[in-house]
Amino acid sequence: MIDLENVVSYLKDNTNTVIKDNWSFLESTGVFHLTPLDSLDLCRHLTKAELFEYPCWLQNDVIRLILEESDLGESLQNELLHSIFCLALTEKEGGSSFQNVATQVVRIDNIETVRGEKVFISNGSIADHIIFLARDSDQRLNMYIADTVNSMSRKQMKLISPMKNYDLAEIVFAGATCRCLFPNNPLKGMFVLNKAMAIERLYCSVTMLGMSKNLLSIFVQSYKTKRHMLLDNHHWKYAYADMKKKIYLLESYVSKIETTYVSGKAISPSYAAIAKSFATDTLKSSLDIVIALTGAQSIVENSIINKYDAYAKAFFNAGGTKEIMAEIIGADL
Numbered sequence: 001m002i003d004l005e006n007v008v009s010y011l012k013d014n015t016n017t018v019i020k021d022n023w024s025f026l027e028s029t030g031v032f033h034l035t036p037l038d039s040l041d042l043c044r045h046l047t048k049a050e051l052f053e054y055p056c057w058l059q060n061d062v063i064r065l066i067l068e069e070s071d072l073g074e075s076l077q078n079e080l081l082h083s084i085f086c087l088a089l090t091e092k093e094g095g096s097s098f099q100n101v102a103t104q105v106v107r108i109d110n111i112e113t114v115r116g117e118k119v120f121i122s123n124g125s126i127a128d129h130i131i132f133l134a135r136d137s138d139q140r141l142n143m144y145i146a147d148t149v150n151s152m153s154r155k156q157m158k159l160i161s162p163m164k165n166y167d168l169a170e171i172v173f174a175g176a177t178c179r180c181l182f183p184n185n186p187l188k189g190m191f192v193l194n195k196a197m198a199i200e201r202l203y204c205s206v207t208m209l210g211m212s213k214n215l216l217s218i219f220v221q222s223y224k225t226k227r228h229m230l231l232d233n234h235h236w237k238y239a240y241a242d243m244k245k246k247i248y249l250l251e252s253y254v255s256k257i258e259t260t261y262v263s264g265k266a267i268s269p270s271y272a273a274i275a276k277s278f279a280t281d282t283l284k285s286s287l288d289i290v291i292a293l294t295g296a297q298s299i300v301e302n303s304i305i306n307k308y309d310a311y312a313k314a315f316f317n318a319g320g321t322k323e324i325m326a327e328i329i330g331a332d333l
């Protein structure tokens with residue numbers, strides 16, 4: 001049984017230490033081998049503690065699923081699960097759309113090597129292994145794995161100050177050797193990736209829901225402090241009601257998807273996309289209301305609102321933009 005409170009309080013006290021040390025701590029506490037139920041719980045605990053910078057769920061559930069469904073073999077999969085991973089999909093000229101992927105794998109005498117460039121990769125500068133999306137010699141998309149000791153360069157990207165503890169990297173593959181995860185079935189590779197992305201979007205939704213709930217509390221506190229100087233209290237009462245209504249609806253929708261996930265069933269990509277899209281809208285409108293109420297305080301350097309604003313922007317994009325969610329939701333038309 002893992003003490004989630006202990007994990008959260010360690011991370012809260014150590015946000016300024018080297019990110020890799022925090023990941024070693026997470027591994028030694030067994031965080032990367034949690035059940036989906038505990039893993040979702042950890043995500044909620046971290047969000048409640050305003051720690052949005054640990055996408056350990058990416059390692060936990062998203063990457064584990066890809067590894068487990070791959071053709072790597074059980075012993076290698078188990079060995080790999082004790083390392084730090086990143087999932088590299090995005091490219092500079094590619095954005096959210098997989099169709100734009102240009103990273104190319106070449107196979108000569110049974111050895112596969114990769115050239116290409118990936119950007120905005122969470123855990124990218126600290127990972128031991130990279131799982132990435134690339135094209136084979138027939139230009140089909142497939143999933144691959146490479147060790148980071150290989151021919152590649154990695155650079156941490158400079159982020160706006162409220163996100164200084166987030167590890168986001170650019171990775172340039174310069175002929176690194178790699179291994180295909182689904183050598184006989186590229187379509188299965190894409191199917192598994194979409195399944196994994198649905199889990200990622202569930203976690204984005206859980207985090208954005210938690211952020212919106214925290215913002216509701218910030219709203220209440222700020223309202224109490226400012227009540228005497230507000231001329232139109234009704235305006236704020238309606239704003240509060242609007243925020244609460246959306247958050248409650250989102251919570252019931254997300255909890256249905258969580259139940260499916262915890263019971264071991266696959267999450268529908270379109271339900272996950274609806275949740276992420278709705279969570280994005282809810283967080284955006286909650287943030288607008290809180291920024292309006294907190295006024296000048298929201299532009300002060302160390303204001304907590306800045307952190308919410310920065311991470312909201314990150315979550316709107318991470319895992320695919322609003323248009324990509326709309327593409328997935330509308331795919332059955």
Ligand SMILES: Cc1cc2nc3c(=O)[nH]c(=O)nc-3n(C[C@H](O)[C@H](O)[C@H](O)COP(=O)(O)OP(=O)(O)OC[C@H]3O[C@@H](n4cnc5c(N)ncnc54)[C@H](O)[C@@H]3O)c2cc1C
Nearest residue numbers: 087088089090095096120121122314317318319320321323
């Ligand atoms: C904190 C964070 C962590 C991330 N972690 C990872 C990671 O671990 N691995 C990884 O691979 N990537 C990661 N990303 C990248 C993320 O997945 C991309 O930012 C996302 O896919 C969007 O790509 P982009 O930023 O290039 O924007 P684009 O997709 O180029 O979008 C730019 C603009 O075009 C709009 N747009 C996009 N598509 C369409 C369309 N079809 N129709 C109309 N308009 C459109 C968008 O809404 C946006 O306004 C991360 C990003 C962030 C912010």
